[in-house]
Amino acid sequence: MTAAMTVPPGQRRVDVCNGDADGLCAVLQWRLQTPAPATLVTGLKREIALLDRVQAMPGDELLVCDLSLQRNRTALLRLLAQGARVRYFDHHAACDVPPHPNLHTHIELGSQTCTSLLMDRHLGGAQRLWALAGAYGDNLTAVADALAADSGVGSEDRARLRMLGEAINYNAYGEDERDVYIPPARLYETLSRYRDPLDLSLHETIVRPLDALRRADLRQAAQVPPHWQNGRASVYLLPDAPWSRRVIGCLANELASARPAMAHAVLKAVRAGGYVVSVRAPLSAAGGARELCLRFGGAGRAGAAGIDDLPARDLDRFIQAFGAARWGESG
Structure with missing residues (x-):
């Protein structure tokens, strides 16, 4: 199902997730372990309020993965009032989780986890390779490497899972579906044919073209010098172009991986004026990104957060706050 469609009432099972690697791989683990027909509602990376697109009837079952409960709370309350049963897996901050007998939450914060890993724990590692792909895509490389090694996954297979996860994640970024290689809902259709993601990388032609496009976009980005930097942080300003819309999160x-002791902010100009912002706390002190972005109307997690609409007039104020931020003290 495409992100633009609205789910009609009366669907028995609806899976709702972010269209990045973490969201798609979390849902995929569940559906491989619990096979059943379900309608998928997903979207691009910054399409967060996806529960607004769902209507429910008594007894409907909703699986929600990798979506901020804060951004979806009003719609969640409506769906619960309509009689839906909801399982909610997420790793974003969730203030004031509504108590309800039909709501079962699996929410855990922290810089060393993601929704795919929460699902992996819930399922007892039954679909571990897809959990690893999701974790690699969410930039938890060290965590995924350690879990893969403990699971007996060799270095070559780890590299293939990382390429897959990063390709899926990269594909979620864009202003609309014209920017991306394949809409996330269609990508999920391909992923869901494979119980083993390593088989997918051998038999499908989707991964290498995505990886090649990702690398080409990164080469474009490498030509952009830092707009501002000091010994602790760097800020990059990207123009508004299809390649920059796709690469902002990947960059x-x-x-963050190349300079783990530094914080990084990547800003992309938008046509209407202002910027979209992706912030990464230092990997060595992964906390504080969410608190910084909240000050400018953004949201996110301790180690990785963003701002959907930073006015141009606030650019200097943001850079000043970013340069003065104290990382790793919360989150």
């Missing part, structure tokens, strides 16, 4: 992750 932030690459910068």
